[in-house]
Amino acid sequence: MKFPMDVGKDCARAWEIMPWTLQGSAPQAQDEWLTRHLVECESCRTEFAQQQRLRRAVALPPDIAVDADAGLRHLLARIDAPDIQETSPRSRTSWTMRALVAAVLVQALGIGVLGARLWSESQHPAYRTLSQPSLPAPQGAIHVVPDEAMKLADWNALLHSLRLRVVGGPNDVGAYTVVPAADTAAPDDTLRKLRAAHGIRLAEPVATAP
Amino acid sequence: MNDADIDADATDRMLLQRMSGGDRAALAVLYRSYHGRLVRFLSRLTRRADVIEEVINDCFWIAWQKASGFHGDSRVSTWIFGIAYRCGLKTLRQHGDEPVEDDGREDRMPSHDPGEDRELRDWLAKGLKHLSADQRVVVELVYGLGHTLEDVAVIMQCPVGTVKARLFHARVKLRNTLPALAGEPPLQKEKTP
Ligand SMILES: [Zn+2]
Numbered sequence: 417m418k419f420p421m422d423v424g425k426d427c428a429r430a431w432e433i434m435p436w437t438l439q440g441s442a443p444q445a446q447d448e449w450l451t452r453h454l455v456e457c458e459s460c461r462t463e464f465a466q467q468q469r470l471r472r473a474v475a476l477p478p479d480i481a482v483d484a485d486a487g488l489r490h491l492l493a494r495i496d497a498p499d500i501q502e503t504s505p506r507s508r509t510s511w512t513m514r515a516l517v518a519a520v521l522v523q524a525l526g527i528g529v530l531g532a533r534l535w536s537e538s539q540h541p542a543y544r545t546l547s548q549p550s551l552p553a554p555q556g557a558i559h560v561v562p563d564e565a566m567k568l569a570d571w572n573a574l575l576h577s578l579r580l581r582v583v584g585g586p587n588d589v590g591a592y593t594v595v596p597a598a599d600t601a602a603p604d605d606t607l608r609k610l611r612a613a614h615g616i617r618l619a620e621p622v623a624t625a626p
Numbered sequence: 627m628n629d630a631d632i633d634a635d636a637t638d639r640m641l642l643q644r645m646s647g648g649d650r651a652a653l654a655v656l657y658r659s660y661h662g663r664l665v666r667f668l669s670r671l672t673r674r675a676d677v678i679e680e681v682i683n684d685c686f687w688i689a690w691q692k693a694s695g696f697h698g699d700s701r702v703s704t705w706i707f708g709i710a711y712r713c714g715l716k717t718l719r720q721h722g723d724e725p726v727e728d729d730g731r732e733d734r735m736p737s738h739d740p741g742e743d744r745e746l747r748d749w750l751a752k753g754l755k756h757l758s759a760d761q762r763v764v765v766e767l768v769y770g771l772g773h774t775l776e777d778v779a780v781i782m783q784c785p786v787g788t789v790k791a792r793l794f795h796a797r798v799k800l801r802n803t804l805p806a807l808a809g810e811p812p813l814q815k816e817k818t819p
Binding site for chain 1: 628647648650653654657658661662665666669673675678679682683686687690739743746747749750753765766768769770772774793797800801804
């Protein structure tokens with residue numbers, strides 16, 4: 417038999433319903449109709465028995481041994497591999513990347529000496545660390561390292577509440593350079609609040625003395 | 627979807643959400659819970675254990691990166707099998723003419739099947755041999771994993787009509803190649819015009 421539909425309309429309908437009845441996903445009325453048809457149709461009974469057998473056979477556990485523990489170890493090693501392209505899950509980079517883009521935009525728009533200096537500073541990020549304040553930072557500048565898990569919204573809210581502005585960063589250790597608004601009275605107070613803020617790992621004043 | 631499916635999907639969603647925050651433990655739980663199903667699913671495309679592991683890890687690598695982009699348009703299982711299917715096809719293409727079908731490199735487990743299971747397995751293997759890769763995938767998704775036509779269409783990224791046609795042709799081929807149950811008369815042959 418090449419074409420199972422040639423045995424009649426009911427048999428064609430029965431043929432179509434079978435897999436879904438076996439799955440338990442066919443509407444009850446269809447199940448009942450199929451049961452009635454099977455009672456009176458030997459051909460469809462045979463087909464249904466074959467379908468049940470097919471389902472049992474396909475549902476047998478796989479006969480190929482693949483070690484889940486080993487596979488998982490390989491996957492985790494791949495995720496944690498020190499390859500920039502492959503180790504940037506969103507949690508670590510998404511908002512930091514956006515903040516970086518914002519900082520670069522600030523720098524690009526900042527006309528004047530400060531902007532130019534920060535721009536040149538950003539060209540050599542690999543040579544700078546927190547302990548090497550290699551260029552004159554603006555008055556009152558603070559290096560801040562937020563936690564990787566800190567949400568962008570929280571970071572923005574914190575900067576806003578302390579009236580701080582990002583003027584650079586992040587550098588290679590994830591530090592941003594922030595400066596207080598011109599009329600901020602107590603820099604020590606700002607520093608203390610930053611250090612106490614949730615999600616801030618480190619806040620250090622930038623040495624501005626010549 | 628029955629209640630068990632709904633519960634399983636809720637758990638999967640919770641795990642995906644934790645994964646989007648970088649939680650490796652959640653990834654491990656999801657990985658283990660899908661491993662057996664994915665091995666069997668992919669065993670319909672290749673018989674090589676190393677290729678199957680490669681595809682599963684590509685699949686979870688993508689799931690890890692895209693967990694935050696899952697908005698629940700489908701069940702998590704539909705989403706994961708869709709990724710696995712595409713990774714599987716891609717890997718098979720990359721392996722080009724390397725043997726990935728039944729052959730000497732087949733990584734079969736030493737069989738501890740009781741006689742009936744072994745017989746059933748051999749019976750199925752005889753039939754699947756005659757199907758295209760896409761037809762074998764549809765058979766596994768419908769009969770093995772219990773997906774609906776609509777789910778299979780999402781997984782294989784094709785119209786429901788295409789899934790219906792694949793399922794239809796797979797069944798006709800299986801019917802024509804698989805011996806009927808022992809003791810039953812070969813009805814199909816008698817009715818062949
Ligand atoms: Zn019938």
